[in-house]
Amino acid sequence: MTQDKIYVAGHRGMVGSAIVRHLLAQGVSQSQIVTRTHAELELTNQSAVQHFFATEKPTQVYLAAAKVGGIYANNTYPADFIYQNLMMQANIIEAAFRNGVKKLLFLGSSCIYPRMAQQPMREDALLTGTLEPTNEPYAIAKIAGIKLCESYNRQYGAGHGVDYRSVMPTNLYGPGDNYHAENSHVIPALIRRFHEAKLANAKSVSIWGTGTPRREFLYVDDMAAASVHVMQLPKALYDQHTTPMQSHINVGSGSDVTIAEVARTIAQTVGYEGDIEFDTSKPDGALRKWMDSSRLNALGWKAEVDLHQGLEAAYQDFASKL
Numbered sequence: 001m002t003q004d005k006i007y008v009a010g011h012r013g014m015v016g017s018a019i020v021r022h023l024l025a026q027g028v029s030q031s032q033i034v035t036r037t038h039a040e041l042e043l044t045n046q047s048a049v050q051h052f053f054a055t056e057k058p059t060q061v062y063l064a065a066a067k068v069g070g071i072y073a074n075n076t077y078p079a080d081f082i083y084q085n086l087m088m089q090a091n092i093i094e095a096a097f098r099n100g101v102k103k104l105l106f107l108g109s110s111c112i113y114p115r116m117a118q119q120p121m122r123e124d125a126l127l128t129g130t131l132e133p134t135n136e137p138y139a140i141a142k143i144a145g146i147k148l149c150e151s152y153n154r155q156y157g158a159g160h161g162v163d164y165r166s167v168m169p170t171n172l173y174g175p176g177d178n179y180h181a182e183n184s185h186v187i188p189a190l191i192r193r194f195h196e197a198k199l200a201n202a203k204s205v206s207i208w209g210t211g212t213p214r215r216e217f218l219y220v221d222d223m224a225a226a227s228v229h230v231m232q233l234p235k236a237l238y239d240q241h242t243t244p245m246q247s248h249i250n251v252g253s254g255s256d257v258t259i260a261e262v263a264r265t266i267a268q269t270v271g272y273e274g275d276i277e278f279d280t281s282k283p284d285g286a287l288r289k290w291m292d293s294s295r296l297n298a299l300g301w302k303a304e305v306d307l308h309q310g311l312e313a314a315y316q317d318f319a320s321k322l
């Protein structure tokens with residue numbers, strides 16, 4: 001059993017809270033897990049972060065704090081997205097290094113890959129093309145996060161034993177998601193809409209686009225399990241499957257579904273019995289977006305929760321908060 005003192009940054013977020021749940025389920029004791037709310041520790045504040053690390057002296061860090069949002073938020077607040085994410089990750093990674101942290105896991109996102117990347121997106125597609133403009137500032141910050149980890153490894157790996165890794169999740173959903181009407185991702189947004197349509201006995205729910213684009217979704221507890229798995233991999237094995245300047249690992253479910261299938265499955269989960277209409281005058285976005293997770297599969301991890309099970313749990317979470 002690990003004796004580590006583990007700092008989970010962003011522990012009240014969807015992924016951070018799932019990582020804490022997973023560590024506790026693995027037998028890590030609550031007293032080994034260090035957390036700070038946003039109100040207690042502003043991660044864009046360098047001296048506050050330095051002081052926190054110097055005082056608490058964690059030995060492992062999961063970096064799951066970030067400014068996260070949908071297309072609208074990314075487009076409206078690009079300065080906040082690039083500045084806050086760059087600052088948070090730079091402050092945490094530098095403070096971790098200065099305070100002797102050897103193991104850190106940085107959470108990125110699939111939006112680091114070029115807009116026209118070949119599907120499924122492999123890790124080596126990074127920096128081979130132009131990014132999607134709507135979330136480019138956020139993606140640039142995430143790419144910088146990967147490069148921070150790699151640069152600290154390259155400069156301080158051999159001498160100081162620094163071993164900072166990164167994982168790139170696909171679209172996540174599950175307990176702790178943001179169900180805000182305008183600013184949420186596709187699954188939580190549809191859960192809310194179908195739930196409200198059921199209560200209103202609505203005849204139909206209209207969905208943007210043709211319903212044919214395909215997307216990949218991963219249940220958040222699977223993401224947490226994958227994060228802990230990657231963190232705990234022996235260094236020799238991790239090194240065998242990565243290179244010093246391409247060290248990130250994709251985390252996906254391995255399969256994708258059409259928006260129409262997701263919508264139908266959510267309607268069924270929620271118990272909405274009306275029609276689903278597709279508003280083909282609205283844009284579809286990319287036709288397909290899914291990750292090549294073969295590197296992670298070769299490292300011994302596979303997703304376990306299927307979409308039906310995951311959506312049941314997500315809907316229960318949504319309903320419990322009404």
Ligand SMILES: NC(=O)c1ccc[n+]([C@@H]2O[C@H](COP(=O)([O-])OP(=O)(O)OC[C@H]3O[C@@H](n4cnc5c(N)ncnc54)[C@H](OP(=O)(O)O)[C@@H]3O)[C@@H](O)[C@H]2O)c1
Pocket residue numbers: 009010011012013014015016037038039041042043044063064065066067068084088107108109110168169170171172173176185
């Ligand atoms: N959700 C997805 O579908 C998805 C997909 C791919 C990758 N990811 C990545 O996974 C990671 C976690 O995402 P998530 O969905 O769990 O996000 P989330 O639910 O929004 O959680 C982010 C956490 O970070 C905290 N935080 C943000 N800014 C902070 C600051 N300046 N100082 C201190 N704490 C701060 C937030 O606290 P407050 O709420 O109090 O601000 C929150 O607890 C992110 O790196 C994200 O890019 C998520």
